[in-house]
Amino acid sequence: MKNTKLNTLTNGIVKSNPTFKLVLGTCPTLAVTTQALNGLAMGAAVTFVLLCSNVMISLLKKVIPDRVRIPAYVVIIATFVTVVQMVMQKFLPSLYDALGVFLPLIVVNCIILARAEAFASCNPVLDSALDGIGMGFGFTLSLTFIGIVRELLGAGSFFGLPIGSLGNVSMTVFILPAGGFLVYGTLMALVNFLTRVAENRKYEKKSEAKPSAEKEA
């Protein structure tokens, strides 16, 4: 039972990472990752909305009529997105400016709608909350990682802090959309390669353990 909960939580981080494995939310991923901090802020905003909307949808799943579930989900998601927007505008105005139109566009982010429809609408509240946290954390990690790479290569800085004279040899293309696609594609290939290697090793270990167990028997 405990294992299932842990699986639900960690599922979104590697195994079903929304950015590198499910390839969801590509538009904000490419648009806001010009700086690591922007990626982190967008990830945090999406995590908050995912968690709140998943919990709310799971709580209301028996009340919301099936025919109008999508409009109802959109209203719930839009409410939490607007809350994030208001809070960010008041307390983090520079980040609010940096994220621009992509902040209100979280409403139509396919990760949130997909998790609402595929998970929260048919699972208990606690599982839905864990799924929201896991998926959000996976999305945040991915966006921050892409942002770090693009910022280092494109601007020679790390979270806005210039790194020595790296700024003089930086390649502006990595901050532009073309660089976004390049970094995203390369990191996706790398993550998939690493996870496949890990899975193969796990499989080999299992198949090695099986014959020895049979022999002992």
Add this chain to the structure above:
Amino acid sequence: MKRKSLTYEILTTALVLVVIAGIAGALLGLVNHFTKVDAEELTYRKAAAVYDGELTGRPIQEGIGQAIEYQGGRVVGVYVPKDPSVTDVFVLCAEGSGAYKGTLKVLVNITGGKIVSMAKYEADETPGLGSKALVDSYFKQYYGVTITPSFEGFKVVKSAPLSGSEVKAVSGASKSSTAVTNAVNAAIKWYQTVVLIGGAK
């Protein structure tokens, strides 16, 4: 019987949606109450980045706040210190066109005939690229040049500046650099027209 159940279904569906929308609206109203950003307060908060003291606004087209448009830039707000004993300090909100995403606005503090500080007011330039033209390391190029009635404003160059009136564009962000310069030149024109020629204090 079927008809009745259909009506019932429609009514409950509508009721559920209305209740959800109502609760959402109430929640947003509550959050808005605590996070409401007053436009005037926001302006003064941003202006505080360029002037260490209380400011008061002067409406455009009334006395000191007359509107000035000059070569792709215009002054959209004028602020002076609340303390009447402080003179020759003007914080101008200037808009520059030609930016990557249309226009941008900067705050320019002109004290004693020189630009002493600047800050971004409103801009949507590419983070890490155009945004580099909206930070102090770029703004410093405008600081310290004495504004005389004959000063023709700053020019953006791509190589190393040869004179004090030339500013080096941010590499890869010449549009943002030009828009900032347009805004600064409009602020300078305002100072020349209203203060140096008009005699305002």
